[in-house]
Amino acid sequence: MGELLTLPLSWGSFLTFVLMAVVLLLIILFMVTYAIYAERKILGYMQSRIGPNRTGKFGLLQTPADVLKLLIKEDVIPEKAERPLFKLAPIIAFVPSFVVLATIPYSENMYFANLDIGVLYYVALSGLSVIGIVLGGWASNNKYSLIGGMRSAAQLVSYAIPLVISAVGVVLMSGTMNLMGIVERQSGWFWNWNFIPQILAFVVFVISAIAELNRTPFDLPEAESELVAGYHVEYSGFRFAFFMLTEYVYMIAMSALITNLFFGGWHAPAPFLEFIPGFIWFLLKFCGVFFFIIWLRGTMPRIRIDQLMSLGWRVLLPMSLANIFVTAIVMEIIKAING
Amino acid sequence: MKGLVKGLGVTLRNMTKKKVTYKYPDEPMKMPNRFRGVQHFEPEKCIVCNQCARICPTECITLTGKKNPDPESKVKLVIDTFDLNFEICILCDLCTEVCPTEAIVMTNNFELAAYSRDELFKDKEWLTANNTNVREENNVSLLKAKKGGAE
Amino acid sequence: MALRTEELLLNVGPQHPSTHGVFRIVVKIDGEIIKEATPVMGYLHRGTEKLAENLNYTQIIPYTDRMDYVSAMTNNYVLVSAVEKLMQLEVPERAEFLRVIVMELQRIASHLLWWGTYLLDIGAMSPFLFAFRDREIIIELFNELCGARLTYFYMRVGGVKWDAPDGWIEKVRDFVPYMRERLKLYDDLVSGNEIFLARIKGVGRYDAQTAIDYGLSGANLRCTGVKRDLRKDHPYSVYDRFEFDVPTRTEGDCYARYLIRLEEIKESLRILEQAVEMFPEGPVMAKVPRVLRPPEGEVYSRVESPRGEIGCYVVSRGKDSPYRLKFRRPSFVNLQILPKLLVGESITNLITILGATDIVVGEVDA
Numbered sequence: 001m002g003e004l005l006t007l008p009l010s011w012g013s014f015l016t017f018v019l020m021a022v023v024l025l026l027i028i029l030f031m032v033t034y035a036i037y038a039e040r041k042i043l044g045y046m047q048s049r050i051g052p053n054r055t056g057k058f059g060l061l062q063t064p065a066d067v068l069k070l071l072i073k074e075d076v077i078p079e080k081a082e083r084p085l086f087k088l089a090p091i092i093a094f095v096p097s098f099v100v101l102a103t104i105p106y107s108e109n110m111y112f113a114n115l116d117i118g119v120l121y122y123v124a125l126s127g128l129s130v131i132g133i134v135l136g137g138w139a140s141n142n143k144y145s146l147i148g149g150m151r152s153a154a155q156l157v158s159y160a161i162p163l164v165i166s167a168v169g170v171v172l173m174s175g176t177m178n179l180m181g182i183v184e185r186q187s188g189w190f191w192n193w194n195f196i197p198q199i200l201a202f203v204v205f206v207i208s209a210i211a212e213l214n215r216t217p218f219d220l221p222e223a224e225s226e227l228v229a230g231y232h233v234e235y236s237g238f239r240f241a242f243f244m245l246t247e248y249v250y251m252i253a254m255s256a257l258i259t260n261l262f263f264g265g266w267h268a269p270a271p272f273l274e275f276i277p278g279f280i281w282f283l284l285k286f287c288g289v290f291f292f293i294i295w296l297r298g299t300m301p302r303i304r305i306d307q308l309m310s311l312g313w314r315v316l317l318p319m320s321l322a323n324i325f326v327t328a329i330v331m332e333i334i335k336a337i338n339g
Numbered sequence: 340m341k342g343l344v345k346g347l348g349v350t351l352r353n354m355t356k357k358k359v360t361y362k363y364p365d366e367p368m369k370m371p372n373r374f375r376g377v378q379h380f381e382p383e384k385c386i387v388c389n390q391c392a393r394i395c396p397t398e399c400i401t402l403t404g405k406k407n408p409d410p411e412s413k414v415k416l417v418i419d420t421f422d423l424n425f426e427i428c429i430l431c432d433l434c435t436e437v438c439p440t441e442a443i444v445m446t447n448n449f450e451l452a453a454y455s456r457d458e459l460f461k462d463k464e465w466l467t468a469n470n471t472n473v474r475e476e477n478n479v480s481l482l483k484a485k486k487g488g489a490e
Numbered sequence: 491m492a493l494r495t496e497e498l499l500l501n502v503g504p505q506h507p508s509t510h511g512v513f514r515i516v517v518k519i520d521g522e523i524i525k526e527a528t529p530v531m532g533y534l535h536r537g538t539e540k541l542a543e544n545l546n547y548t549q550i551i552p553y554t555d556r557m558d559y560v561s562a563m564t565n566n567y568v569l570v571s572a573v574e575k576l577m578q579l580e581v582p583e584r585a586e587f588l589r590v591i592v593m594e595l596q597r598i599a600s601h602l603l604w605w606g607t608y609l610l611d612i613g614a615m616s617p618f619l620f621a622f623r624d625r626e627i628i629i630e631l632f633n634e635l636c637g638a639r640l641t642y643f644y645m646r647v648g649g650v651k652w653d654a655p656d657g658w659i660e661k662v663r664d665f666v667p668y669m670r671e672r673l674k675l676y677d678d679l680v681s682g683n684e685i686f687l688a689r690i691k692g693v694g695r696y697d698a699q700t701a702i703d704y705g706l707s708g709a710n711l712r713c714t715g716v717k718r719d720l721r722k723d724h725p726y727s728v729y730d731r732f733e734f735d736v737p738t739r740t741e742g743d744c745y746a747r748y749l750i751r752l753e754e755i756k757e758s759l760r761i762l763e764q765a766v767e768m769f770p771e772g773p774v775m776a777k778v779p780r781v782l783r784p785p786e787g788e789v790y791s792r793v794e795s796p797r798g799e800i801g802c803y804v805v806s807r808g809k810d811s812p813y814r815l816k817f818r819r820p821s822f823v824n825l826q827i828l829p830k831l832l833v834g835e836s837i838t839n840l841i842t843i844l845g846a847t848d849i850v851v852g853e854v855d856a
Contacts, residue, residue: 046350047619049360143500147522147837216613217685220838299350299679300343301686302613304838305522342682349679350616359623371630373637373652396549431552431643436651445637474637476652 005114024112028101032248033063039294046298073237078141081234085139090235090242093132096125097249104256105180107266107278118179119171122257123164126212129246130156133221133231136243140234148230151305152214152221158309159211159218162204162316169201169323170194170261172331179257183265190269195262200323202262204316209254211312214247215293217300218308255289256282263289370447372475375432377448379473380421380466384442387416391434391443399424400434418442421463426456435477447472497525500837504533508611508841511851515828515844519837527832527840529825534855542815547573547647547782550815555641557817558853560603563589563596564795566645568802568817571726572791573647576784576806584772585649586728591662591765592635592644593727594758598669599628600796601751608748608845609680612689617680624672631661647782649775663766666759673755681752687745694831694843695743704827707820708798709754710847712738713746720794731768732761744846751848754796783810797821797848817856821849 004020007013037052037060044051052059077086103118105111115121130153137149173194174182186193195202211218221230232243259265263285266278303311361368370376387404400423404416434443446469453459461469502515509515512533518526538557542550547569554569555562567589574581606621629639636644636652644650680686698714711718719736721729737753739746784806792801798820805814824847832840 042354043615045354045358047616048353048356048358048623049619050358143498147500219613295347295350298616299346300614301609301680301683301689303685304689304836306836307688340684342684342687345678346680346683349675353616359626371634371637371655373635373655374633375637394546394549396545396552429552429641430638432637433549433552 020112024101025098028098028249028252029245031252032245033067035248035252035290036063036066036244038290039297042291042294043298046295067241070237070241075238076236078234080141082139082141085135086234087239089132089136089139090239090246091132092135093129094242094246094249096128097246097253100125100253101249101256103179104253104260105183105265106256106282110279111180114178114180116176116178119167119177119182119261120164122253123160123167126250126253127156127160129250132246136235137231140231142234145231145233148221148233152231154305155211155214155218155220155308155312158312159208159316162312162320163208163212165317165320166201166204166208166323167261169198169320169327172324172327173198179260179265183260183267186264187267188271190264193262193264193267198262198323198327200319200326204320204323205262206258208312208316209258210293210296211308213250213254213293215251216297217303219302220305220308251290251293252286255286255293258289259285370449370472372447374445374447374449374474375430376446376472376474377425377430377451377461377469378423378428378434378443378466379446379469380443380463382418382421382442382463382467384440385418385421386414386440386442387418388439390437390439394433394437395428396431396433397427397429399427418463421466423461423466425451425459425461432477435474438477441477444477445474446470447474495520502837502840509844509851510607510849511854513849513851513854515832515840517832517837517840522836522838524832524835524837524840527829529828531822531825531851531854534851536856538856539815539817542812544811546810547784547812550812551645552641552643554817555643556852557819557856558795558797558800558821558850559640560850561596561600561796562640562642563592563644564793564800566642567593567727568791568793568795568800569804569815570645570647571793572789572802572804573782573784575789575791576787576804577647577782579648579776579778581649581776582773583728583770584653585774585776587765587769588650588654588774589645590727590729590732591762591769592632592642592650594761594765595628595631595662597758597796598755599625601755602628604751604796604848605676608848609686611841611845612686614680614683614686617676620672620676620679624669627665627668631658631665634658634661646775646778648778649773651775653774659766659769662762666763666766669755669759673752676752681749689842690745690748690846691743693744693839694835694846695741696827696831697742700827700830701742704830705823706798706827707823708794708796708848709747709750710798710824710827712736712750714742715740720792720799724792726791726793729761732764734760744842747846747848781810783808792818795820797850797853798824819853819856821847821851821853822856825849825854 004013004016040062041051041059052062055061055065077083100122102112103115103121105114133156134149134153137145137152140146170182171177174185176182214221232240235243259282266282268274268276268281387402389402392398392400392402400421402421403419405419407414407417432445435441435445448469448471497518497520500517500519502509502517504512504514514530514533516528516530517524538553541553545553551566551569554565558565602621602625606618609617632642633639634655635658636642644652696714698716701711701714701716707718715738717736717738720726722736734757737750737757739750786806786808788803788805790801790803792799799818800820801818803816803818804812807813828844828847831843835843
């Protein structure tokens with residue numbers, strides 16, 4: 001797919017690009033549908049119950065049925081809500097989540113854009129979704145959603161910083177921000193994968209990623225039991241489906257990013273297993289990270305907003321800064337030893 | 340950290356254990372025999388003593404009797420209409436507890452949702468026809484008499 | 491230039507997932523800090539005490555089931571014991587033992603429900619299902635015994651309605667070790683969890699004198715160090731024959747109340763074991779007249795329900811229905827401390843404190 005990027009821009013190649021983007025969108029929608037199904041089933045199994053199993057065989061048609069229900073619902077907009085902002089908020093929240101998928105390489109040959117600033121692009125764009133959430137909270141004209149929107153703005157902004165700084169440790173080790181390059185430096189055995197040398201960055205990154213995704217234990221903006229669904233309490237039907245879609249597409253994108261940054265992307269754990277296509281390894285690791293995020297949801301209680309802030313600024317940020325120093329020092333020492 | 344990891348272990352181990360979901364609409368749920376469901380009425384046994392109507396805490400039973408067309412039997416009145424307003428019945432089973440002839444007894448039927456409120460006004464025909472899953476122990480004093488008599 | 495901020499008036503409204511029923515708190519918040527909190531009760535008022543003036547004593551008992559629907563057996567007992575005191579009735583031993591077994595099982599069921607819903611409010615979803623799984627076993631036991639799953643109507647003036655069916659006592663005996671294992675699982679899942687401890691420790695603290703001034707009872711009082719349990723201080727039924735401890739802690743915060751309730755489940759299991767061992771034979775209902783007419787007089791009878799001290803005050807004028815029936819409901823009294831306790835807390839802590847007070851709105855409003 002990389003060769004496609006080097007074609008001269010003509011109507012034919014433009015249509016090819018648009019077609020591939022549409023195909024990716026459809027694949028992502030399909031994956032989100034079954035990600036929701038997987039989450040419900042896994043949570044059910046953890047709670048001694050079967051998840052959905054009546055709609056369709058094994059409940060496979062449950063999410064399409066839910067999506068259909070959401071789509072045919074009446075479009076309710078509260079009377080005093082700001083209509084243009086209310087309608088705009090889900091779109092602003094969703095578009096960055098889909099756009100960041102372009103920078104992630106899924107295997108050696110499957111990538112959409114080989115950006116040299118891949119990591120930075122990802123974090124910058126995911127910050128744009130915050131605007132959508134805050135707009136949704138404000139435009140709903142509801143005190144609960146306002147509080148939810150404010151909490152979410154504080155949370156997403158504070159956790160974007162440890163996210164980026166812990167990724168800097170990985171960038172230092174790999175020497176490039178290009179995601180393809182980062183993955184290529186992790187070839188070989190599984191102890192080359194970045195999560196072992198960069199264990200501190202790994203822990204900080206995973207915690208910040210879960211906070212960025214608004215998932216338990218950091219799901220205050222949509223705390224179901226306090227704020228009755230926080231910033232999307234007034235949204236129903238299709239617009240609510242957009243917010244849900246945003247959350248799940250981000251989960252997919254973030255799991256893919258964690259796989260690429262820390263688990264070696266499409267490389268096998270051992271060189272003799274390289275005959276299995278890289279995409280399968282990518283998928284397996286991606287599913288492992290995804291399962292871990294769902295597992296946390298089934299187990300942990302929610303953290304309080306002031307504890308969240310103090311965790312982000314007073315624990316994660318110093319840890320990630322310390323990680324950069326240690327990485328830089330160790331790299332200089334290794335360079336000095338090697339001559 | 341240790342507490343968090345222990346919690347994660349509990350949920351992970353629980354994934355392999357047996358699930359507790361009942362396969363409810365596919366397999367019927369069997370209630371124990373003493374379960375208090377909707378009532379069953381047998382008009383032949385009723386002697387129109389009005390005890391059930393008097394004891395009902397919400398006054399949901401209304402009944403009328405008529406003179407017994409059979410002049411030989413000792414029973415003076417037979418039941419003419421027997422209405423049970425199921426909207427306000429609280430299923431307390433006091434009516435079955437006081438009925439001296441066990442004319443009104445409870446069944447184990449609990450699937451009683453209806454599409455219209457009219458269907459919740461149970462009359463004599465409905466209550467007589469509702470004779471599945473009838474409860475065995477109803478009036479406790481009669482039960483002791485039966486047991487005492489049998490021995 | 492000073493920044494102008496305004497206070498926001500927020501309705502933690504009658505419809506809310508965490509107020510455990512239709513209960514409303516009107517809070518004035520500044521940012522996330524509560525400046526003033528006013529509970530508004532009465533959304534579930536059904537007029538039980540007024541209705542009781544027209545009903546027989548036996549007819550009132552189903553109404554008491556529905557007051558505190560989570561622990562219906564203790565409600566039945568408080569009314570029945572008040573009338574028995576007035577009429578000076580002697581209840582047979584087997585009936586008393588059945589009553590104790592049933593009330594202790596009810597205490598375990600109520601605390602399990604509290605645990606599950608409290609953790610759901612705090613954000614963890616799985617403990618709710620584990621708690622309800624175990625509660626289902628108790629409810630099945632009650633279903634076999636008296637025919638209903640939630641509103642039992644089991645006790646009568648002078649005894650209980652049904653005797654235990656065959657095999658029921660063995661099932662209760664088998665339940666005790668099963669529940670002990672499950673409690674270990676609950677401790678692993680939740681009690682050591684650092685996030686949970688950070689949420690709960692130090693929140694909603696009050697001291698013993700405040701608790702006594704506001705008339706709190708149950709775990710809300712015992713968390714401050716006051717060792718008061720009606721089953722030990724004013725024993726009723728046959729509780730004086732059993733050996734059990736009263737868990738007490740001194741911190742006075744939500745964590746103390748949490749631990750006390752889990753300990754109470756363990757103590758209830760101890761009582762169950764002993765009661766099942768000592769279970770006598772005999773009748774289950776005393777000889778009572780067909781129409782109950784207590785002599786003229788007044789009586790106040792009280793019982794340790796899972797929520798605190800529930801009391802029933804009966805004024806009888808010799809007729810078959812009471813002249814006045816008043817219930818002292820523990821959740822109503824326990825809520826009175828809320829306006830004082832919530833000032834200065836954040837909204838998240840409001841939910842934590844409200845959950846730890848363990849209210850049932852059916853009881854708050856009667």
